[in-house]
Amino acid sequence: METLAVPQGTFSLARYPIRQQETLRAWDAADEYLLNYLHDEQLLTSSSNILILNDSFGALACALADYQSSSISDSFIAYQGMRNNLKHNKQNPDAVPFRHSLMAYGNPDQPYDVVVLKITKSLAQLEDQLHRVRPFIDENTKFIAAGMVKAIHSSTLQLFESLIGATTTSLARKKARLIFSTLNPTLSRPENSYPKSYTLENTQYQILNHANVFSRERLDIGTRFFIENLPADERYQQIVDLGCGNGIVGLMAAAANPIATISFVDESYMAVASAEHNFANAFPERQAEYSVTDCLSNMPSDRYDLILNNPPFHQQNAIGDFIAWQMFNDAKAALKKGGELWVIGNRHLNYHLKLKKLFGHCVTVASNKKFVILKAIKK
Template identity: 60%
Template sequence: MNQLHAPQGDFTLNRYPVRAKETLRAWDAADEYILQNIADAQASGEAFQNVLIINDSCGALATALAPMRPVIMSDSFVSHQAIRHNLQSNWPEKVPLHLTDCLQSPAEYFPATEAPADLVILKITKSLAQLEDQLHRLRPLMGENTRVLAAGMVKAIHTSTLELFEKIIGPTHTSLAKKKARLIHCQPDLSLSPAPNPFPKALPLPEHRLDIINHASVFSRDKLDIGTRFFLDNMPASDAPKQIIDLGCGNGLLGIAAAGSHPNATLTMVDESFMAVASAERNFTFNHPDRTAHFQVTDCLTGIADNSADLILNNPPFHQQNTIGDFIAVQMFKDAKRTLKTGGELLVIGNRHLGYHVTLKRLFGNCTTQASNKKFVILRCIKR
């Protein structure tokens, strides 16, 4: 299950966090298609010096192509950890690791600013907005001879996907599908004058007296999702000094609202997305200029002290990259129990059909309904 056989070699790859009896692979057919295409290009005499890899979810590309010393860009903290783990496991001689997030330019890792990337490898994610933002950020790094190789599963590649490449980078064509994966080849056209990058985008919320901006990968960046709206309408209030954590903070709306209803609280906002935490930090600072808060990019509550929080707010995601399931929510609930003080509270919002109350009652020994409507339920647990 965890052995990748590629033209570049055989590699042992794990998802992160590493779990016993993992049933999901750390790579997909699009990764295999990319690696075969690059091996074929090298066999025909092509050579690449400045290599950039974007959205490598678990490090399959970074590990297999490690001798090329690529620069690796990802918005996901979990992906960063998986890449580090798999590189260390497969290359004990410690090949150089140039790892950055999607808000930083990778140009500093290349030998000279006038030497653009000559190979850009991009995995297509589900988010069209994230792709648009990434293509805008990549364009200044490309020369007319830069080879742009993108790939994804067929279900993630649409006409709108190809139109973005055409509009921002240049002429684009696709390969035949192979094992339900497809390659996208794009030739940079330096004469193009694409419209400016539209991200980050403003999201005014006058009904809540808030001014919000969202980076491209933030969930529900164009409107206030109905689950968050319901949570905001049922936010608890207290004058007591409290340590409050917005777990999986996204753009920070729940933490910002909690700061308003808890005037003496200290807020901490955590998320595994660098763009989400950057959005949350900007939004909190703008809407509460007289308050301070802590912001951390991490996996669930990794690095947050045990028994340190009075209240944790959580709107858990039900997917990680393209993988759908409740495993992230369960890990968040476990971390919340560890992090709460005795008597501390966890408030969780979710769709009614997800059945979070079963897991929460098993973990905490108690779970009550704070509020509910036809679609959502806010659950309350107390650490005994």
């Protein structure tokens, strides 16, 4: 837990989930820059109606909880992080109402006074968010985005110019920058290009992808190799697609295992919504389960016959294999005795070492130049 000191107060903040020996902070220099700017420019009054977009772990929510703030994000982890940090700082965990990325952004009759937006890695997500927020702002709304300089490109500013209106930037401070945009109500705007669809190769399945979904433009080559090698057997009755993205892996597992029930799990609301749409479209007569959660937390133990997993390499801006490790641990708990975890990864990630450590063994099911598919059985 580290301390953020800004004009709005001093807050002890942790990332989520809380890990022993965490080396990363729960906020960045862009959060600090933004909060200082709001104070220095006296942009807030006690009645300010504020929308916070993409708050990483609730640093902005903690600092702005005394105003009429609400928060929107596509991340369950960000939501839990915000609640934990509000609680830890003796604030009501519901003080800043949370809505996920596919819900209405506000009330069109009450335009926001202030919108603060943290720039994420995904330009697609930004494009979608600017389309979604536009009906809830007017020319008087102070629209301020904040990000690390390395994440702000001319294409980022171009999106603000074309979807909101006149846009300027601040000087950089501690490698962070602010972006100021003012709504131009007469601007003729392009349509939102999200969600996007493609036909899954060699099938007739239409795959819908919301803006923040992995491989939203086309099938990922790792996923392709995984679906070419999925197991089929009547003993797989309860199957989990862990970190499902658009749900292609679970969908193809369902096609190969016609009596199985598939559970789609992801921490992204847009991912699970895409998977739900895609599965319902492909198998209108079959039931499936959908969960937005962190790895398999809150999922039953000793229940599943098969867990399929293409782990992520990063969580928000932090790159590392800690999520894979948590996914494998959770998978072990969620599997029945004799249940199998199948994992695909780049060869160099050495997931076999982790699986051996956890399960006591691990076999290679298939491999090519780039990827390896590994299997571990719960004994």
